Amino acid sequence: MQLFLLGVNVLLLMAAWRLMLRKTILDHHRDKLFDLRDRLRETFVQNGWDLDSPMYKKLRNLTNGYLRFTEEFALLPFVALENDLKENRTLQRALKNSFDKEFSAKDEKLRAFIAQYRLDAREIMIGYMICSSAPLLLLAFCIAPVVAACEAANAMSRGLIRGAKLVVEKASNLRASASTSFDRAAHAVAVRVFAPDLVEEYSYRIGNGHDTTATHATAC
Amino acid sequence: MNKNELELELHKLHAKTRNLALWLGAFKHLCSVAGIAAMVYIIFDGLSSIVAAKSDSLNALALVVDKMSLGSWVSYIVALGTTGGWIYERKGKKRALKDLDGNRKSLEGNDPYRAGSGLTETGDTPT
Numbered sequence: 001m002q003l004f005l006l007g008v009n010v011l012l013l014m015a016a017w018r019l020m021l022r023k024t025i026l027d028h029h030r031d032k033l034f035d036l037r038d039r040l041r042e043t044f045v046q047n048g049w050d051l052d053s054p055m056y057k058k059l060r061n062l063t064n065g066y067l068r069f070t071e072e073f074a075l076l077p078f079v080a081l082e083n084d085l086k087e088n089r090t091l092q093r094a095l096k097n098s099f100d101k102e103f104s105a106k107d108e109k110l111r112a113f114i115a116q117y118r119l120d121a122r123e124i125m126i127g128y129m130i131c132s133s134a135p136l137l138l139l140a141f142c143i144a145p146v147v148a149a150c151e152a153a154n155a156m157s158r159g160l161i162r163g164a165k166l167v168v169e170k171a172s173n174l175r176a177s178a179s180t181s182f183d184r185a186a187h188a189v190a191v192r193v194f195a196p197d198l199v200e201e202y203s204y205r206i207g208n209g210h211d212t213t214a215t216h217a218t219a220c
Numbered sequence: 221m222n223k224n225e226l227e228l229e230l231h232k233l234h235a236k237t238r239n240l241a242l243w244l245g246a247f248k249h250l251c252s253v254a255g256i257a258a259m260v261y262i263i264f265d266g267l268s269s270i271v272a273a274k275s276d277s278l279n280a281l282a283l284v285v286d287k288m289s290l291g292s293w294v295s296y297i298v299a300l301g302t303t304g305g306w307i308y309e310r311k312g313k314k315r316a317l318k319d320l321d322g323n324r325k326s327l328e329g330n331d332p333y334r335a336g337s338g339l340t341e342t343g344d345t346p347t
Contacts, residue, residue, distance in 0.1 A: 006262060061335060
């Protein structure tokens with residue numbers, strides 16, 4: 001009897017992971033990327049920066065590449081790429097330089113925005129890589145309460161009253177607080193598993209040979 | 221490293237990683253199939269042991285249903301409800317995404333550069 005129920009339940013779990021959870025995880029991260037792309041346009045408009053500038057195009061194309069190839073961001077190929085790049089330091093340096101050169105700007109405010117934007121996009125993709133891998137997702141879930149407790153202790157150590165205010169503030173928005181703790185936990189897992197710096201290199205490897213940058217694409 | 225050398229190295233890396241991704245994909249697929257086969261075997265093994273314990277019964281599934289505890293029933297009902305909720309929520313979300321895409325298109329209509337992601341209007345990967 002128990003053996004029969006075990007078989008049925010494991011099959012149901014496999015179906016739930018494949019048909020439901022993975023789809024929701026993908027949609028959730030794509031939502032975040034769409035929001036990020038909307039923020040890009042908004043910031044450019046607010047600051048009077050040109051929406052036809054090469055930098056806007058590059059950042060938009062980068063996000064479009066992430067959006068189109070989100071599913072391709074799998075943990076194991078990424079770790080393999082990371083190891084290959086670690087062996088070839090010259091290539092790694094050349095890639096890093098070419099990216100830094102491509103996303104360089106003279107305006108200090110624009111430069112700061114670009115750096116933050118690239119970082120945010122990378123964080124989303126790292127989050128996806130962690131969440132789409134069942135063992136790492138489980139690990140992140142397990143350590144999320146520990147990360148939240150550490151943050152609370154850290155806040156308290158900065159000053160009892162200020163810390164208490166911070167904790168109350170965070171607890172008042174429980175959903176956002178849980179989400180932040182989970183994101184931090186995912187990040188904590190990510191920095192131990194791979195080098196987050198290589199996300200852009202990976203996206204360009206995927207985008208190689210695929211057209212995601214049509215000037216007036218009709219969909220999304 | 222000049223631009224051409226960098227391109228060449230990138231292509232090599234691309235080919236290597238793509239190859240690995242294909243192998244890993246095949247391996248994962250194989251594991252899934254093996255896992256499903258193992259579970260089906262466990263189910264039938266479990267069923268046969270149930271029938272063996274009561275050899276006069278013809279319907280093994282009726283015995284399973286009979287032996288299932290209240291907790292198991294409640295769990296399955298909750299899981300069914302959750303699945304229904306998920307389907308309902310997802311339909312609504314896809315509808316909202318389609319509306320949002322329309323709004324986004326009209327907002328960005330006059331932009332000099334408005335390259336899209338290549339996804340469908342509901343945000344799915346095109347097949």
